[in-house]
Amino acid sequence: MNAQPSGPAVARDTGTGAGLLRVHPDGTASRGSRVFGLVLAVALAAFLAFALVLSPADRGATASENEMGDLVRIMYVHVPVAIACYLAFLVTAVASAAYLWKRTEGWDLLAAASAEVGVVFTALTLATGSIWGHIAWGTWWEWDARLTSTLLLLVLYLGYLALRRAVLDPVVRAKRAAVVGLVAFVNVPIVHYSVDWWRSLHQTATISRFDPSIDGLKLFALLFGMVVVQALYVWLMIHRFRLQYAEAQLEAKGLDLALAERRAEAVADLPGPLAGAQKGSS
């Protein structure tokens, strides 16, 4: 906990730590999240080295390869961001269910934070898939089962975020958002299994039931990418959840202030003797 500035010479706290570990006094970072962020930055650099330099292009030299050439490198980022969006919406669904059960504000804040991070990852999934599709399939977009259900997923969670902005009462908002957060999650298994359930242009799972269709450094780059991107999701969530919490605190303060102002106005509107009695009682 930071100490409050006491003397007139020191206007603000300057934060704790030094160098790369310095934590901003007003920010959402803590010493732990800063260390985690630095480790993550190193891991990201290592991932980029494996994905773009060290792993070979897919030239179809072995039976497990598909002759995707250098395009296979897009998979090392496309698949991990897709898994991160599943994870984000799973967290939203679990937190929404926990809110409906416990009615604790923290679950609602967690659901909201994870939904927003999930929307970012879903948009990136669609964008990277579209880039890959343009050269592999010859089109930026196809109304294919996987692509369409993923677009629907993005629209559903954009709706979830819009709902949160539209409802002013925090309790009503949390309740309605929790229901939407749970219902929208039904689309996640539909997205995942769409390539098996319907005839799809999109390829089936690259790694399924411990029988990967790629091997060696390419498999390592993909698995390493999954670990790094999920860790990135956790780091983003730490900051986004704290921001959500700070916003909720500020909103509660605003509501308290508005209620106090409204009470003061109501007292001022009362006839003289009654207003005096109200002021005396408060």
Added chain:
Amino acid sequence: MAFLIAAQDDEWAYVAGAYGLVIAVLVAYAAWTIVRGRRIGRRLPPEERRWM
């Protein structure tokens, strides 16, 4: 041969585009979250920022 080199360059342009987009969006989102966190945090007393 020239055709093969041109095809590989084309593939790398798409690969660079995909990685560039992902990095740019995630960096922008992380920066937006951190900056907004500092702006909101400034309006809250330290005792209400329990992570500090």
